[in-house]
Amino acid sequence: MAGEITETGELYSPYVGLVYMFNLIVGTGALTMPKAFATAGWLVSLILLVFLGFMSFVTTTFVIEAMAAANAQLRWKRMETPKEEEDEDSSTASDSDILTQDNYERAEKRPILSVQRRSSANLFEITDRVEMGQMASMFFNKVGVNLFYFCIIIYLYGDLAIYAAAVPFSLMQVTCSVSGNDSCGVDTDTKYNDTDLCWGPLRRVDAYRIYLAVFTLLLGPFTFFDVQKTKYLQILTSLMRWIAFAIMIVLALVRIGNRQGEGHPPLANFLGLRNLFGVCVYSFMCQHSLPSLITPISSKRHLTRLVFLDYSLILAFYGLLSFTAIFCFRGNSLMDMYTLNFARCDIVGLAAVRFFLSLFPVFTISTNFPIIAVTLRNNWKTLFHREGGTYPWVVDRVVFPTITLVPPILVAFCTHDLESLVGITGAYAGTGIQYVIPAFLVFLCRKDTQLTFGYGTVNKHRSPFRHTFWVAFVLLWAFSCFFFVTANIVLSETQL
Numbered sequence: 452m453a454g455e456i457t458e459t460g461e462l463y464s465p466y467v468g469l470v471y472m473f474n475l476i477v478g479t480g481a482l483t484m485p486k487a488f489a490t491a492g493w494l495v496s497l498i499l500l501v502f503l504g505f506m507s508f509v510t511t512t513f514v515i516e517a518m519a520a521a522n523a524q525l526r527w528k529r530m531e532t533p534k535e536e537e538d539e540d541s542s543t544a545s546d547s548d549i550l551t552q553d554n555y556e557r558a559e560k561r562p563i564l565s566v567q568r569r570s571s572a573n574l575f576e577i578t579d580r581v582e583m584g585q586m587a588s589m590f591f592n593k594v595g596v597n598l599f600y601f602c603i604i605i606y607l608y609g610d611l612a613i614y615a616a617a618v619p620f621s622l623m624q625v626t627c628s629v630s631g632n633d634s635c636g637v638d639t640d641t642k643y644n645d646t647d648l649c650w651g652p653l654r655r656v657d658a659y660r661i662y663l664a665v666f667t668l669l670l671g672p673f674t675f676f677d678v679q680k681t682k683y684l685q686i687l688t689s690l691m692r693w694i695a696f697a698i699m700i701v702l703a704l705v706r707i708g709n710r711q712g713e714g715h716p717p718l719a720n721f722l723g724l725r726n727l728f729g730v731c732v733y734s735f736m737c738q739h740s741l742p743s744l745i746t747p748i749s750s751k752r753h754l755t756r757l758v759f760l761d762y763s764l765i766l767a768f769y770g771l772l773s774f775t776a777i778f779c780f781r782g783n784s785l786m787d788m789y790t791l792n793f794a795r796c797d798i799v800g801l802a803a804v805r806f807f808l809s810l811f812p813v814f815t816i817s818t819n820f821p822i823i824a825v826t827l828r829n830n831w832k833t834l835f836h837r838e839g840g841t842y843p844w845v846v847d848r849v850v851f852p853t854i855t856l857v858p859p860i861l862v863a864f865c866t867h868d869l870e871s872l873v874g875i876t877g878a879y880a881g882t883g884i885q886y887v888i889p890a891f892l893v894f895l896c897r898k899d900t901q902l903t904f905g906y907g908t909v910n911k912h913r914s915p916f917r918h919t920f921w922v923a924f925v926l927l928w929a930f931s932c933f934f935f936v937t938a939n940i941v942l943s944e945t946q947l
Contacts, residue, residue: 461747465757468748472737472761474689475744477768479613479816480734481696483873484769485776486785487730490723493716493777499724500731500769507735508762510885510925512755512914513893514583514741519912520896521581521589523574527903574904575911580746583739583888584833590895600834602883603739607827609876611859613869614816614823617788619662620867624791625809627655659867666817667860673821674828675852688815695811696772698804699793703775706798714778725939728932729874732881734769739884755915787869788812828855878936886929890922 463471488496581589587599627649645656653661706712737744745754776789786792793799793808831851832842842851866872893914900908914921 462749463747465748465750465753468744469757469761472744472758473765474692475740476735476737476761476765477696478692478734479617479812480730480736480873480877481769481772482789482812483730483787483870484734485773485780485789486787486870487723487727487874488773489714489716489777489780489782489785490720491727492719492723493774495719495721495724496727496773497770499727500773501766503728503731504735504762504766504769506925506928507732507737507885508759509914509916509921510738510889511741511758511762512916513889513922513925514738515577515745515754515758515912516910516914517586517590517889517892517896518577518581518742518745519575519910520900521586522577522579523900523910524589524903525579525581526574526576577746577751577912580742582742583892584830586892586896587888590892590899595891597834599888600830602880602888604827604830604834606739606876606880606884607823607830608859608862609872609880610823611820611827611855612862613872613876614820615663615666615859615863616867616872617869618666618813618816618820619659619863620869621788621791621810621812622662623649623655623659623867624786624788625794625806626650627658660864663860663863667856670817670820670824671856671860674824674856675848677825684818688818691811692815695790695808696768698808699789700771700775702793702798703779706779707775712778713781713784714776716777716782725878725936726870726874728936729877729881730870731877732885732932733873733877735765736877736881736885738889751912754912824852824855828852831855878932882929882932886925886932890925890929894919894922 491499584600584603587596591599627643643655645654645659647655649655649658745751748754748757772789776785776792780792784792790808790811794805796805799805799808828851831854832847862872897910900910
């Protein structure tokens with residue numbers, strides 16, 4: 452995601468694209484949602500989940516419209532560049548190089564009729580994969596571009612911190628809860644402190660930090676290199692994820708059907724809204740990866756309907772997972788990582804299934820950590836890159852990987868409160884990526900399209916929420932959420 456035009460890749464059908472998008476959105480955030488639901492109350496959680504799903508759908512259509520506008524700009528510049536100039540500069544110039552301010556000014560001075568003679572429908576076909584960083588450089592000014600990368604970097608830092616804490620936390624919970632001949636794993640009825648003993652003289656927090664050190668030593672070095680050919684690894688982790696989700700939902704439904712459900716969630720508890728909001732925003736995050744998902748879809752005729760269907764299925768899945776969890780388990784016994792609730796013998800009889808569910812986050816998160824770390828490192832490089840400049844070897848191979856790896860590991864060293872980590876990442880950086888950036892992108896790309904192609908030009912992939920009211924509403928909602936979460940944190944700390 453280092454802000455450039457990349458190859459489209461192999462095309463796939465719309466329904467394959469639907470599955471890819473579903474897999475992208477439903478990830479680690481879903482495992483922290485049940486506890487957030489139980490804390491905030493089932494009615495408030497349901498209303499907020501549906502509303503935030505709708506808002507995410509709105510901004511997803513904004514990003515798709517901006518992608519189409521960016522493709523139209525690139526296609527227009529290629530058509531307007533004289534053939535001999537193309538031949539002369541083809542070896543050095545790229546699409547992004549052509550998009551200079553002089554070209555924009557020349558396009559604005561052209562008669563509108565000459566633009567309208569072209570087929571505007573074909574102009575807006577999404578064929579080039581223009582990443583969000585490139586769209587930001589096309590439609591934002593310099594300050595906007597820097598703020599975009601700052602937001603992306605903060606979000607990726609939060610992602611890495613969540614991953615770096617989740618793996619050692621799961622390992623600590625499983626191994627420290629198994630002692631002697633007891634292989635039933637985590638006792639969710641017992642509240643452990645970090646100072647409780649784990650093995651011999653070692654405390655639980657010591658075991659957690661040992662696992663964190665091992666995790667860093669094993670996966671940290673990948674940050675210093677490029678991660679490639681992960682296709683089959685990602686397929687394997689996706690398969691494991693869906694097996695785990697299916698097992699958890701079925702087991703919870705069986706317990707509820709057998710009248711063994713222990714959960715009696717409250718209707719509403721507004722004190723839990725802060726974390727619930729962040730978890731839900733984090734769990735609907737996909738806007739930053741839309742170019743790589745949408746562009747290879749072979750037929751984009753009904754793209755908006757396809758995205759709406761995807762969001763409807765995701766809402767149904769989140770609701771099923773969370774409601775079965777809060778009615779199956781008592782609210783105070785739900786773990787930050789939902790999979791750990793299935794480590795009890797009375798829940799799962801087979802030891803192999805218990806350990807699979809307990810350690811499932813370890814396998815899936817460990818495969819994603821290097822990919823996200825390399826993405827963050829590349830974004831750092833792009834942020835400080837200057838035209839024609841190159842980085843010294845030490846800066847490129849040592850400094851950038853180090854500043855990528857160290858901060859999230861330090862955060863994970865200090866805390867393993869996954870619900871708070873997910874909540875804060877979603878509430879701040881997630882709000883920027885999911886609401887603020889798409890709203891500004893679509894607003895500015897619409898202005899740019901009108902200046903370049905004339906006021907009568909219609910973007911075939913324009914959002915159903917085309918009125919400026921929706922842009923203002925999304926921004927107002929984003930800033931309201933930002934201030935609400937901040938005020939909630941300040942008041943909570945003051946009370947403590």
